[in-house]
Amino acid sequence: MLTPRQELILSAIIEDYVRMAEPVGSRALAKHDDIQFSPATIRNEMADLEEMGYLTQLHTSSGRIPSQKGYRFYVDNLLQQQGGFDRATGERLREFFTSRIDEVEKAVREVTTVLSSLTRQTAIVLGPKMYTEKVRKIELVPLARGRVVAILVTDAGHVENCAVQLSEDIRVEDLESIVHVLNDKLVGVPISRLRSNLYSKLSEELAQTVERFEDALAVLNEVCQVSQREEPVYIGGASNMLSQPEFHDVEKAQTILTLLEQGQTVASLFPTEGLGLQVRIGAENPIGALQDCTVITTTYSLHGRPVGHIGVLGPTRMDYNRIMQILNYTSESMTQMMSRWIEGH
Amino acid sequence: MLTPRQELILSAIIEDYVRMAEPVGSRALAKHDDIQFSPATIRNEMADLEEMGYLTQLHTSSGRIPSQKGYRFYVDNLLQQQGGFDRATGERLREFFTSRIDEVEKAVREVTTVLSSLTRQTAIVLGPKMYTEKVRKIELVPLARGRVVAILVTDAGHVENCAVQLSEDIRVEDLESIVHVLNDKLVGVPISRLRSNLYSKLSEELAQTVERFEDALAVLNEVCQVSQREEPVYIGGASNMLSQPEFHDVEKAQTILTLLEQGQTVASLFPTEGLGLQVRIGAENPIGALQDCTVITTTYSLHGRPVGHIGVLGPTRMDYNRIMQILNYTSESMTQMMSRWIEGH
């Protein structure tokens, strides 16, 4: 639909604008190396591009800035994954992923720092969900007066725990028998099936076989609850927002920072389906407050299935190419890392 | 050193300034209910107070604002813990602490939300440290190829875990014997003594008695490491900063928000000794960037010993009385809560 020259100009405008954060005019564009036309020609093309909706003007005598549609076209058609990121960036990423991190949770937590400092935007990571993992072991540790800690370990080495209040007069042997039965029935079962049908079936069975069945039920109940915990949300570099000129308006900045404090809301930024890179520009986001923001997301996987999300949030004026590359690399590295630690069953 | 009238005026100025966030002049003060003097008199007193360093002026023809010294005097001498906080605040706090929260960690995490929304400032909580707790149980769960999850449970129901890499050919029986020995030696030992002398002593002993002593050492090592983990830092309502007029300057706001993203730095805000309420005004803070901020902190305890910190961070212009009361109440409630869950051995 666009002539090659128009595409060239649109590209140049976006790249300039991303760098300088200011409306770009025809003269500035004409100075670009790969643009050989006079300002007047460029003005004509820009007028056309604006008419088609790819550019906008803040006021009659200002330069043009890309519209949401402009960014979309750019991301979809003009971004031919040119080259990798710069040397230093690659260095930093490689260093992080080859450093001696030995735990999934730690890696997931710290990757936000790397991502946000590399992109100078806000990085968001949704911790791996246990959904596809299987029960490896259930443990009960008595504390005092019927107070017990229930611990659930998955085959991926994930540990969750919670407190359970049982009958005050419960004995150690009772606990042992409960643990025994639960492990017997549940080891190897995928977390995803813990709640649904299995729960009701198993609770019936317990009622018939186990002596202290009320307590056993309580434990089973808590274990199931704990296994359904929503995955943790990690956010890094939220303060980077403030260095973006678009958020020099404190009101806007506050709206977004407040939003980032609600884990629930943040989690909803990630698409529920589809894997691989996804870019949501401005109003494409599910959340109204993010009209002027872009969220780029991708997933990381275990055993071929996506188990977590990583993303970068920033103003629509962001370096799409670079950030997408960084996210791609990070996604792959995390996937590798996971599979290295959590080897097949 | 100050006449009663000067104290009255200083109090009034601070309270006005805290409410309105604008320099207060003599005429505005004269309208106060409990001030019966004419503006001229007040001007004279204000000039004296300024000379003594309790007030400052932004420019010759502006009203006065309290200096750091002024706030300090106010907090030390003029704040006679008048009445409790307002009804709604008490309501909210009571509701939170009587709600069915059943885990220390959850309570600690969520109290930041309540605190920050009540104070409209940034709330910081340092999770309970395990320092005084005792080892209740150590557990090893094998995953695959020598990869093992080590789990440490304390008598307070605290669970920490980490991954350990052992010899690939290790057998389940080896693990069992390691667990057995470790539990034998370590159950009942206070976390605080795990690292120091005990560690070296025990490692010698292990070397002599256990078969797979290298692996046993690895486990012991990790367990000790994990027990020394710095307590978690929870922050709530950092975005509240931005609604304070003193942080309408984006630069300042960013400095502080960036600072809040470094857990290490945040932890250093809390005094290492002394318990009970502590107020640090402006430059009294250890961190230079907090020149214009006040940090009010207190502790919460278990078995009479402080195990964690709670605090509120905001501009020096804050409602000292109210926030101190809220922190006091919160501190007491958390202490009660802890002792209710974690009953004496």
Place this chain on the structure above:
DNA sequence: GTTAGCACTCAAACGAACCGAGTGCTAAAG
């Protein structure tokens, strides 16, 4: 010791003038 009166100060708000980056249009050149 307290207060009324008054001259003085100074930040903030207002507005006119100016500047300049940038546009759209027209007409000439290729």
Place this chain on the structure above:
DNA sequence: CTTTAGCACTCGGTTCGTTTGAGTGCTAAC
């Protein structure tokens, strides 16, 4: 038919002087 040079026009941002008003310090009277 496309490209470009020229030119009038637009409009946000800056500068600079003026005005306004809240607030002070000082002095003299109560």
